[in-house]
Amino acid sequence: MRKHVIILGAGYGGISAAKKMAKLAKKEEDIEVTLLNKGKKHHLITELHEVAGNRIEPEDLEISLNRLFESTKVNVIWDEITEINFDDKKLYSTEQEYSYDYLILGTGSQPNDCGVKGVNENAFTLWSMDDAIKINNQVEEMFHKAQFETDPEKRRELLSFVVAGAGFTGVEMVGELIQWFDELSKQYEIPRNDINLYLVEGLERILPNIEEDMAKKAEKYLKKKKVEIITGHFAQEVKENAIIIGKGEQGTETIPTKTVIWTCGVKSAPLVEDLDLEKDKSERLIVNEYLQIPKHKEVYAIGDNSAAPWVDEKTLPALVETAMQTGECAAKNIVADIKGQEKEKINAKLHGVMVSIGSDYAVADVTGLSLKGRPALLLKHFVNMFYFFEIGGIKEGFSLVNEYIHEQASKKGIVPQLFDQATMKSHTFFIAILRIFLGYQWLMSGIHKVQEGWLQDPYHLVAGATAAPIGPNAVGWYEAFMEAVVLQYPLFFQIVVTLTEIAIGLSLFLGLFSVLGAMASIFMNINFMLSGTGNMWYLMASFPCLASSGQSLGLDYYVLPLIKKFIWRKPKNKAEHLKDVVQKRK
DSSP: OOEEEEEEOOSHHHHHHHHHHHHHTTTOTTEEEEEEESSSEEEOGGGHHHHHTTSSOGGGGEEEHHHHHTTSSEEEEEOOOOEEETTTTEEEOSSEEEEOSEEEEOOOEEEOOTTOBTHHHHOEEOSSHHHHHHHHHHHHHHHHHHTTOOOHHHHHHHTEEEEEOOSHHHHHHHHHHHHHHHHHHHHTTOOGGGOEEEEEESSSSSOTTSOHHHHHHHHHHHHHTTOEEEESOOEEEEETTEEEEEOGGGOEEEEEOSEEEEOSOEEEOHHHHTSSSOBOTTSOEEOOTTSEETTEEEEEEOGGGEEOBOGGGOBOOSOHHHHHHHHHHHHHHHHHHHHTOOOOOOOOOOOEEEEEOSSSOEEEEETTEEEESHHHHHHHHHHHHHHHHHHHHHHHHHHHHHHHHHHHHTSOSHHHHHHHHHTOOOOHHHHHHHHHHHHHHHHHHHHHHHHTTTTTOTTTTTSSTTTOSSOTTOOHHHHHHHHHTGGGSHHHHHHHHHHHHHHHHHHHHHTSSHHHHHHHHHHHHHHHHHTTOOOHHHHHHHTGGGTTGGGSSSTHHHHHHHHHHHHTOOOTTTTTTGGGTEEEOO
């Protein structure tokens, strides 16, 4: 009997669940998978501060859901669910109703006003693309008005900016504002000292979720950039033109400002918040160790919707890693349940956190390794690129990473300049000439070995100076490896070397799978260099050939599009059974 699985929400958890379902249910004809999301894009919400701070455009943080799932069995539907009936196993939008056998709730979260008066009316939140765009517009509008304002008090309100909440989002938002204010100061001819930036945190220190020494380094950097940090005091009220900070026995402090950015935590999205189910204090759903809702075992909650059990009777924190790992776990358990197999308990392994403070500084605490400055920033970029491979797979991973690198290269700062240097476009026509020459050299080398009997006579590796696999400048450990392994099976390795050289030669000479050929050329040349017999020029010539050189004067131009068309084609009759899931609302 066909089972219908609906994944509600295309955040980090929903995407991970859908990807895992697509993989596990690829050959299961009786499992129908539908990803239901309010919009048609997946948003990288952990980078929203870069849109708010005017470093990148909104579209740089958007990935088409159809692009991610076109060649999988996952159906993508854009609709906003307003009601869930667990007894009837139905989801309702304004016009449609959706039937499910299994449901994964991954609707994400919303800003938590923490019960502070005036937050919803007068503060700006940062939890959606719309939020980021509003902040961006607000900041520039304040500078635009300030250049004409002559009243000192009103001018101070316009040029004072308060970020309330010094967790990851708040600190990253402050980092973006620091850099943007430098630009706006010049653009609107406003003295930099007239601009005030505050970071307010109710707890005793900023970044309470990372190691204290890393938090202190971040605080030192912010203070160096003239950020006024207020810790140990909570906001009491946000007004239209001020924020009031409670200071215990000292009374209160009022900061005149037209711009308060509220980043004081999150709670479950409105749809989940309104469900009549057991929740924790952050409105996250209580689940068992399999991520199931106790009263409805066919319903799983993931990411920010889930108060998933963790170590020492704690619940998993609201992190991207949490969302991704709970999403994958829920998908595995649904497939296991359908097949009558044993389900898997959630066993999340969190590797750490990274916080960027503008484009030139970051702090990171990852698997016990603490980093600061540009090394931490580079690590964050690598983690982001790894995520693109996670969600894009072979089909889209490379192109998503390439787009990300070009986006980073357009920014200001030292690290973006490194990206820019790495992405300067080459003249592939001239690289193709180099590729053909290198391929010819490999091909001739392989053919000569065949003519010399390398495929038949097992003594060529150990006979003759020119054929010897170990040269006078061999690296010690590699020489030991050669003697212990390679020279013990000479004929086998002769055949491998000879056929590999011919394969590399054909790949590069014909421009067929040239990137793989270039990678193999680099690998072989490194081995030759370690053995003391390599040619540095051939190694260096291999690197430019990584730049898709087969697209010019090569077969890659014709073959790669065909492979993409036939291997990653859209599955036939993909939406054939959607009519069993989607019906007009009665």
